[in-house]
């Protein structure tokens with residue numbers, strides 16, 4: 001790392017630091033050659049044999065704690081993992097291009113130059129993550145799409161998490177994180193359900209909404225995630241309505257029903273808009289986009305990683321059937337990897353994250369990604385909140 005960083009910063013040949021590096025390098029080379037030269041003399045062994053150890057009464061181990069070599073059976077080698085049968089068949093939760101087209105989804109609309117073009121050929125750092133950029137965390141919360149019951153809404157989660165990170169980046173990580181409503185998308189997006197959807201579709205929907213109304217996606221605190229969509233028969237879903245009514249965009253409940261209370265839509269609610277969005281593929285384009293503008297949402301094969309307990313996964317995979325968000329990259333013993341946030345809760349993998357080998361489309365992660373650029377969002381320091389009464393009624397009738 002250090003050496004490569006030094007070399008990357010190297011001055012024109014022959015000048016100070018460069019000369020110093022060259023001299024040190026050649027000194028080092030000579031030393032290596034000297035050590036590597038085969039000696040004609042036999043070296044007497046300075047290490048006791050097991051027999052000698054036993055004769056001296058040496059007991060070679062004494063412990064009660066679980067050893068890491070036994071305690072981490074999940075960290076299988078890629079070869080071991082490759083031969084392991086998948087734990088469970090995964091139903092694809094990602095729409096195909098044909099499904100996207102049938103739903104009228106436009107996969108990109110932008111005018112600004114894209115980092116993938118503007119930064120072409122520009123060297124990227126070996127390690128970069130928005131979860132720790134110069135000591136600051138710009139990553140927003142890990143989510144669990146499967147609570148209160150199973151729901152295949154990864155496509156909405158990946159898009160929302162990447163966008164929320166970008167809002168946090170725009171806010172320089174100041175203030176309480178803004179959490180966007182995944183349920184708003186499930187109720188109103190028309191680009192997917194608990195049985196799958198399109199992550200580019202989320203941004204297309206939000207882009208249209210932003211342009212047509214000047215308002216965007218509502219916040220979690222006025223529309224919490226319920227893991228339901230109209231067609232879902234799971235858990236509590238059949239008990240309620242999940243259509244795109246005003247109440248299913250932003251709402252509150254004003255008191256106990258026994259006291260005459262009811263739930264009402266909030267006419268004015270905190271929300272976030274986007275100005276442009278797009279799709280991309282390939283490691284170079286992913287790196288440029290992430291580096292310049294923030295996390296992105298990408299397809300992945302979920303089947304081989306259902307039972308993932310840590311480490312860098314370099315499994316090939318078969319197809320994209322799940323969506324995650326990619327927040328950066330790193331390097332382990334010379335192997336570069338992506339840092340990926342899933343939406344299966346923090347109990348899964350590395351605190352809800354997985355590292356995936358880079359450069360080879362492992363798990364099909366480098367195949368289909370989407371990005372969006374935040375525009376306006378309601379925040380104490382940004383676009384002002386439209387204050388409403390506790391019961392939500394004042395803002396509904398506009399008594400301001």
Ligand SMILES: *[C@@H]1O[C@H](CO)[C@@H](O)[C@H](O)[C@H]1NC(C)=O
Pocket residue numbers: 141176177178179221
């Ligand atoms: C958003 O979620 C994070 C993590 O749970 C939390 O710390 C933060 O307070 C939330 N923001 C709001 C406005 O509730």
Ligand SMILES: *[C@@H]1O[C@H](CO)[C@@H](O)[C@H](O)[C@H]1NC(C)=O
Pocket residue numbers: 214215216267268269270271272376377378379383384385386
């Ligand atoms: C969306 O947020 C903006 C800025 O805070 C606000 O002006 C607008 O009224 C909000 N939209 C709705 C529908 O409440």
